[in-house]
Amino acid sequence: MISATKALAVVAAATLPCFALAQPASSTLNRVQQSGTLRVCTPGDYKPFSFEKAPGVFEGLDVDLMQTLAAALQAKPQYVKTSWSNLMPDFVAGKCDIAVGGISVTLERQRQAYFSAPYMINGKTPLTRCENVARYQTIEAINQPAVRVIANPGGSNERFARTHLGRAQLRIHTDNVTIFDEVIKKNADVFVTEAAEAIVQSKAHPELCAVNPQKPLQYAEMAYLLPQGDDVFKHFVDQWLHLSTATGDFGRVRARWLQE
Template sequence: MTLPARIGAVLAAGWTALVAGAIPAVAQPETSSALRACTPGDYPPYSIRDDAGGYRGVDVDLARGFAALLGRPIEFVPVTWATLQTDFAERTCDVAVGGISDLPSRRAFADFSITYGTDGKAPVTHRANGAAYSTVAEINRPEVRVIANRGGTNEDFARKHFPDAQLTLWPDNLTIFGEIEQGRADVFVTDSVEGRYRVRQHADLQVLHPEAPFDSFGKVLLVRKNDPVLAAMLDAYLTTRLATGEVDRLFDQWIGPNATHR
């Protein structure tokens, strides 16, 4: 994978060890402070808050590894999808993680890491419905009850593609699957990776054609603006994790054929 130009600039300044995965703690005043990683914590397998108040997930593991590489402790800061833009600045996030899609609107308030994965929207519905909601046209009908979590790309997708359906906006991404399971909604279109994970917890639900989603987009981590060194270090860190297969192994633990994480 070709490193972005900003990584090359940092490497030229003496950060060659970064790519090898052996980075000493950076000699900057803030390195003794915690790396603040803001996350909604409701989007497994990227980031999910557990009953004890901690966080788990692919992005959470990546953020922990990055903080360890910098020699800094990590602090996860709760935010919401609906208020991500204001929260990112007001809560002084260094990075944001949790299944964040590469959207132009988000570049207005944060810089992006390199893309570490791709995903796309796929429908989740009750198994009793069979393949009834496999296409956008089948979903975009007046009698179909679509549900979407408020404030993120799922709401944007639903509003754009299902204007004729009955749309319910749900306040969180944790209990929304129960609405479909209990028959109060027909279909939820979400990231296929999340769908593949969630149906493991909800045996009555299915995710339709996750291998061929409706669209495709990159997944990134957000970085605070105007910090090219931090951004370059994060890019190089992710590059090494991709090159060693670590990112694939993390996903396999959550949604692979022998997944161990629940």
């Protein structure tokens, strides 16, 4: 019996030749089909979405999904390492066809790129040592002069901290992989990140607890960055995402990495 992933790829592949005749020559879809390579930008430091476990070797929810998208395009994924600070400059410079890895939908990013249809609601959630969960239930409780907040640079976590936690003591930690150790070691009190990451890291570090991840402090959506103005490629990615959800393929990948 053919799997849902393979079935999706077969259906998409069967329809691509006819579709390709009608698409503009400048479309990313046309370039990916001709080259056989889907270039994927990702910071690779954000579990469970994308994590570089060895140089050039990535794993995670978005990585698995990019495998199925590339298959639907009759291509192979090629990962381009970036950082949260350089994500938009690298993407706008044309270093990749799509950017993934737990990217929050923001109006600032929307000015420079398209977003795919959102595939997850994933709002801001405090991550703290378990003995402090009762202390950091709200933005007001965290936004106090005595509270030491830590954030990683260049993304929506830093933006949230600077926008909503201006009274707290804010420290920017450049390594998103070791930022959790800073909270464990009591060098920081709170790290406000996305609910999915807070859940995954609380499971990986028993000392840490996600504070009300089912009721985030701020609403947020996750989506993929796509080239601005390329409606053909956006429509294809959105349709692939819709079919992945409808067939249950997305749900199986999500369950594997989030274990909700």
